[in-house]
Amino acid sequence: MQKIFWYSLLIFLIVVTITLVVVVDQKLAVSTPTFSEKEEKLSLLHHIDQKIDYFHYDYLDRYLAYQEKNPNLSDIDIITRVNLGLDQPFYENTKQSNHLNQTSILVNKYLFLPEDYIPNNLVEISKDFSNSTKMLVYEAKENFEKMCQKAKDEGYTIRAISAYRSYDYQKQLYDNYVSKDGVDLADTYSARPGYSEHQTGLVVDVDNGNQNYEQFEQTKEFSWMQENAHLYGFILRYPKEKEEITGYQYESWHYRYVGKEIASILSNNHLTLDEYFVRYIEK
Ligand SMILES: [Zn+2]
The missing domain is CATH 3.30.1380.10 (Muramoyl-pentapeptide Carboxypeptidase; domain 2)
Structure with missing residues (x-):
């Protein structure tokens, strides 16, 4: 009888532990997508991201759009031109x-x-x-x-x-x-x-x-x-x-x-x- 009690307790504890791990993991999973989305976007820009000190993370979408339109430009030129506002028509966003x-x-x-x-x-x-x-x-x-x-x-x-x-x-x-x-x-x-x-x-x-x-x-x-x-x-x-x-x-x-x-x-x-x-x- 005693053995059955201890086995049941052990199984109960294992189930509780697994449940906890799954719940915590799901919670973490919910909070990560923004991070991976950022990583994914940055990876599209090759290796330029934070290494260039005039890279503005706020302009990331503009860099990507400009890069798509101008695939032959270097990353430095893309960042420079977007920072200047050249992805917008002249005399706009002045x-x-x-x-x-x-x-x-x-x-x-x-x-x-x-x-x-x-x-x-x-x-x-x-x-x-x-x-x-x-x-x-x-x-x-x-x-x-x-x-x-x-x-x-x-x-x-x-x-x-x-x-x-x-x-x-x-x-x-x-x-x-x-x-x-x-x-x-x-x-x-x-x-x-x-x-x-x-x-x-x-x-x-x-x-x-x-x-x-x-x-x-x-x-x-x-x-x-x-x-x-x-x-x-x-x-x-x-x-x-x-x-x-x-x-x-x-x-x-x-x-x-x-x-x-x-x-x-x-x-x-x-x-x-x-x-x-x-x-x-x-x-
Ligand atoms: Zn002049």
Whole structure:
């Protein structure tokens, strides 16, 4: 009799233990799917996930959608472009730039300047190096003049034909282009008011005093700028083959002051300011 009692107790305990294990396991199973879903999504992105410090988990669905549409792009390019907002049409999901009065400020088709924004320390460029009254932020102006002087010493002529532009002036320009060419074409070569980096006071369009600025690429001054502009903190802002990233046609005459350090990095690595900004400045 006693044996039967002990056997029954043992079987009872085994059944209870198994039941408990099953229940606990089911509970755990209920809480894991989100984790495995995340893992599964991350695995679709190969090995890039948290190893890239500008990877935003919040953008995961956008990265995946962009990767599907652009299977030939590297993971780094997918993350860079989505972070810039390039998976959305230009001028959609825009926000105000929060780097006002800094030489590393990014202004593009997603980041705009306030209508009443006028940069600090705007000063006039020497008439020796401009075709009429043109203004730049002090630091950019100083370096622009040094660069033009050095070019002059070596037998080249570089002068400013456009520099700081107010919101209202950009509006006039843009509206004229739109009435001539329509919005779609105008958007490829002119910024909408508030979206022009000329409003930062850090940008200068140049020519050689002889040929139309649109032919600047064919001048010896352009080759000189290719070699030297970064030494004075300037970069060619809208290079060839980067149109998809900058949103602008190639412009051989449009130079942006970013300071010597960033200018060297960009020129040595063939990076646009847009790419650099989302990878190193606003991660
Ligand atoms: Zn320009």
